[in-house]
Amino acid sequence: MHVTTIYKNEVAVSSSATWKFIIPSLIGALLFLVPVKYDGQVTIGVGILASYLQSTFGEWIPAFILLLLGFSAVATITATALKPTFIQNSPFLRSIFITGPFGLIVRIVGFTVGIMAYYEIGPEAISSRNTGGVVLYDLAPVLLTWFLFAGILLPLLVEFGLMEFVGALVNKVMRPLFTLPGRSSIDAMASWMGAAPVGVLVTMKQYDEGYYTKREASVIATTFSIASVAFSLVVANVVGIGHLFLPFYIAVSVACLVAAIIMPRIPPLSRKPDTYYEPVGKQIDDTIPEGVSLVKWGFQEARRKASNSGSAKQLAKTGAETVLDIWLGLIPLVMALGTISLIVAEYTPIFKIISYPLIPVLTLLGLPEAAEAAPTILVGFADMFLPAVLGSGIESELTKFVLAGVSLTQLIYMSEIGILILRSNIPVNFLELVLIFILRTIITLPVIVIFAHIFVS
Numbered sequence: 001m002h003v004t005t006i007y008k009n010e011v012a013v014s015s016s017a018t019w020k021f022i023i024p025s026l027i028g029a030l031l032f033l034v035p036v037k038y039d040g041q042v043t044i045g046v047g048i049l050a051s052y053l054q055s056t057f058g059e060w061i062p063a064f065i066l067l068l069l070g071f072s073a074v075a076t077i078t079a080t081a082l083k084p085t086f087i088q089n090s091p092f093l094r095s096i097f098i099t100g101p102f103g104l105i106v107r108i109v110g111f112t113v114g115i116m117a118y119y120e121i122g123p124e125a126i127s128s129r130n131t132g133g134v135v136l137y138d139l140a141p142v143l144l145t146w147f148l149f150a151g152i153l154l155p156l157l158v159e160f161g162l163m164e165f166v167g168a169l170v171n172k173v174m175r176p177l178f179t180l181p182g183r184s185s186i187d188a189m190a191s192w193m194g195a196a197p198v199g200v201l202v203t204m205k206q207y208d209e210g211y212y213t214k215r216e217a218s219v220i221a222t223t224f225s226i227a228s229v230a231f232s233l234v235v236a237n238v239v240g241i242g243h244l245f246l247p248f249y250i251a252v253s254v255a256c257l258v259a260a261i262i263m264p265r266i267p268p269l270s271r272k273p274d275t276y277y278e279p280v281g282k283q284i285d286d287t288i289p290e291g292v293s294l295v296k297w298g299f300q301e302a303r304r305k306a307s308n309s310g311s312a313k314q315l316a317k318t319g320a321e322t323v324l325d326i327w328l329g330l331i332p333l334v335m336a337l338g339t340i341s342l343i344v345a346e347y348t349p350i351f352k353i354i355s356y357p358l359i360p361v362l363t364l365l366g367l368p369e370a371a372e373a374a375p376t377i378l379v380g381f382a383d384m385f386l387p388a389v390l391g392s393g394i395e396s397e398l399t400k401f402v403l404a405g406v407s408l409t410q411l412i413y414m415s416e417i418g419i420l421i422l423r424s425n426i427p428v429n430f431l432e433l434v435l436i437f438i439l440r441t442i443i444t445l446p447v448i449v450i451f452a453h454i455f456v457s
Contacts, residue, residue: 021161021299021306028156032198033189041233044190046153046198050145061141066114068144069335072328073111076104092321096328110332113339131342134383135335139415143197143331150198151323155315157186158205161302168298171286178223179264180216181286188224196225196417204424205322210283215272217426219264222436225411226256231384232408238388239404241397244455248401251451255409255444262443268432277425330423338415341382351375351382365449368396376403377445381437384413398456405448412437 031045038048054061079087079097087093099107116122117132126132157163167183174182183206191199200221207217232252236245263269276282288297309315344350355374362370362377372394380387387407391400412418412433421428428436 017303017307020309021165021302024156024160024306025162025165025302028153028158028160028162031153032150032157033186035229046146046149049149050142053145053148054141058141061144062118062136065136065140065144065331065335066111066118068327069107069111069114069332072332073107075328076107080104096325106336107332110335114335117339125343125347126339128346130346132335132339134342134385135338135415138385139338139383140331140334143334143416144327146197147201147326147330148323150201151326152316152319154201154205154322155309155319157190158202159305159309159315161305162186163206163211164305165298165302167286168288168301169294171288172294178219178260180219180224181212181284183211183286184216184220184224187220188226191224192226192229196411197420199225200417200420200424201322201326204420204426207277207424207426208280210276210280213272213274213276214427215264215269215274218272218428219269221417221421221424221426222269222412222428222433223260223263225417226253235385235388235404235408238385239391239400241400241404244397244401247451247455248405251401251405251448251455252408254451255405255447258447259409259440259443263436263439266439268428268435272427330420333419333423334415337419338383341414342386345379345382345386351379354378365402365446366453367399367402367449369394369399373399373403377406377441380407380410381412381414381418381434383415384408384417398452401452401456402445402448405452406441406445409444409448410437410440412440 033044035044036048037043039051043051057064076097076099078084079093080099083098087097113126113132114136116127117136120127120133129137163183163186166186167181169182170185171182174180174185178184184203187199187202187206190202191197203212203217203220203224206212207214212220229249232249233242233245236242236248241248288294310318352375355378358374358377359370362373367373373391376387376390376394379390384407387403391403391407394400394403414433418430418433421433422430
């Protein structure tokens with residue numbers, strides 16, 4: 001009798017739940033997962049919207065970012081000092097504007113750096129187009145526009161059953177190969193086709209809502225946020241190996257696949273507990289019953305998720321809060337710490353000094369200009385684009401292939417991905433990010449070198 005009741009309930013809601021799953025999920029897949037060619041580059045629907053916004057309002061965006069930085073700093077100072085009642089009574093406003101001493105300092109520094117970079121005043125190390133200018137004019141606008149559309153439209157991808165459906169289909173592959181649930185494949189596709197921060201944003205939301213454990217979220221955020229096809233093409237062209245893009249991207253993809261298999265099985269990621277985010281607990285059961293096909297179970301779980309999704313107004317509110325949280329919280333952090341990372345890379349010999357042990361390794365691997373290449377391999381920790389810029393001055397095509405390839409497989413860029421992870425609830429600290437960056441370099445370097453020796457004459 002109990003089974004019959006369940007079955008009847010499923011039939012009763014099947015029609016509306018089915019369409020509620022299919023239509024929003026199809027739109028979400030088209031926006032986030034389907035590659036399209038736009039303006040000569042491969043991107044996704046969300047990327048087209050972001051590019052259009054940048055091209056239409058590009059000259060005003062840095063000024064708007066400066067306003068955001070100023071508002072974030074002033075509002076945080078006011079909220080911390082005066083503690084207004086309307087902020088104290090709002091969990092959302094309180095989470096954004098009531099920060100600790102570190103958060104307050106970062107927002108003040110971010111605003112100060114933004115002023116210096118925008119008006120080109122103050123010490124050159126801060127206001128230079130190669131440091132603060134890179135963050136204000138190149139990096140922050142991308143984050144601003146991508147996260148505007150990704151934050152608002154993300155519910156289409158994660159709230160209407162698509163992840164449940166795909167997760168059920170590929171769970172038996174993802175678990176043994178990567179020690180991850182099948183739904184994590186959506187994260188990888190979102191970053192692969194669009195931008196790595198979008199993949200991390202998906203992971204953050206899923207972890208906060210109880211769909212990933214601490215270990216799973218840590219692995220996905222640091223291992224599956226693959227550099228997009230579009231950015232990889234830009235890097236290849238800047239370095240000067242655009243004519244080798246197909247073998248180059250195959251090398252990057254294979255190296256990332258090898259790292260994705262190894263990294264979850266070694267510390268520090270292997271030591272993360274398989275427990276869920278405490279405030280919400282476990283909200284998922286991906287165990288597939290005996291005798292039920294993957295497609296049927298996935299479809300059933302997708303319909304269940306869709307039927308429980310919030311109203312359009314509720315989802316729009318959640319999306320708007322996500323965007324404001326990133327605009328007012330993340331961008332000041334990127335402005336401050338991203339600029340500091342670039343100053344260290346551009347104006348200090350730190351990366352050159354710590355790269356000395358790499359010179360004999362690169363020489364042993366048969367790379368010409370090893371002394372010039374060694375610092376370039378490590379400087380990617382500061383920003384994902386620096387290795388391409390510095391590597392463009394190297395003459396050897398073989399070495400350029402390796403430098404560009406490794407820079408795309410390291411993934412942990414402090415000016416973007418690293419800061420996004422540190423600011424999230426995902427339990428990965430700065431020292432662990434450093435170790436993950438080093439391990440990914442050690443794992444992917446030989447793979448890229450092998451491909452370089454095969455394809456570059």
